[in-house]
Amino acid sequence: MTIKMKRLGRTDIEVFPIAFGGIPIQRISEEEAIKVVRRAIELGINLIDTARAYSDSEVKIGKALKGIDKKVFLSSKSFGRTKDEIYADVKASLKNLGVKKIDIYHMHAVNDKETLNKVMSPDGAYYGLLKAKEEGLIDFIAVSTHNVDIAQELIKTDKFDVIQVCYNFIETEAEEKVFPLAKEKDVGIIAMKPMGGGVVPNPTLSLKFVLQNDYIVPDPGMESIKEVEENVRLVHEISPLTKEELQEIERIKNEMGQAFCRRCDYCQPCPQGIAISTIIRADSFIKRFPKEYLKEKWFYEQYLKAKTCTKCGVCATRCPYNLPIPDLIEKNVRLLEEYLA
C-alpha cells in the first residue's frame, strides 16, 4: 500500500505520517538505539525529532545515520534562551548528529509569556536561530510549547515554519486553539506526546486517534524495533475510529482526566518555585528517561524543591482542569522518593 505523505506546512517537506520521537532511546544502549532508528528509517519514517536536553539522543541518532543514504529530515531543540546560547547549541547539535545542516531547529518549551518575550527580544534565541539559518546551519525555525495560548501568540508572529504542541485524546485543546491558525498561516505541526507522554494505558488507540488528523505529524517516542513496527503497521492499516474505540477513549478520559496534567503552567507561579507540571508527571519521566538522568542535575533539583510544598493550594485555584495539585505533588514526591532511593 502506498503511504500518503504529509506536507509539513510551509517547509514543503513531505513527511511519513509519523515522525520518530527521540526521547526513549536515551534508556537503551547505543547499539540497540542504532538498530531501532535504522529500522524506523527502513520502514519509511523520514523525520527524526530530538533535543539537546535528551542527553545522548542526538549522538545515538547521529551514529545511526552513518552510512544511510536515504534522505532523513532532522529536527532538534534547545533550551537556550539568548541568541548566543542557542547558536552555540545549534553548533553542538550539528556535531552530535554528525551533519552539516539540521532541517528544523526549535526553541524548546516556550511555555509562558516571560520566556516568549525573552526569546523574541533582540538578544533572544529567535535571532540566534535566524543567524544559524542565514549561515546555512539550519533550514527552518521552529518552536515547541505546552501552552496553547502561547502557541497562538507564537504563530501570529509569522516567524515560525513549524510548531510543536501536545496532542492526544486527553489533551485536545490544540484542535480549536492551534490547528486552524497554524493551517491558515501554513505552519507545519508536529504533535508531541501523542501517547500522553507514555502514560495513556492504550498507546495504540492513542496514536490511532492522533492519526485521524491529516495535517499534523505525531512523533511518538520509540525504544524498540517492536514499537517501531507496531506504529508503522498502524499507519499502513489506518481506518476511522470505531464506535467501540470512541467509547474506550471516553472511558480512559474519564478515568484519567482528574490526574492528567496538560503542562500548560497556568498554575504558576508557585511561591516555593516548584516546577508543578514536571513533578506531577513524575510517572511519565520515570517511564521515558534513564534513572541516572533523573538522579542528576535539573530534574533532581526539582524533586528536592517539590519536597518544600507548603500545600498552600494557590496553584489549584488557577488550574483550568481542577487538578488536586497539592495532593498530586505529595503523591509524586513519594513515588520519586521510592524510585530514586
Ligand code: SF4
Ligand atoms: S500548594 Fe505547593 S505547589 Fe501549589 S503553589 Fe503552594 S507550594 Fe506551590
Ligand code: SF4
Ligand atoms: S496542573 Fe493544571 S494548570 Fe498546572 S500545568 Fe497541569 S494542567 Fe496546567
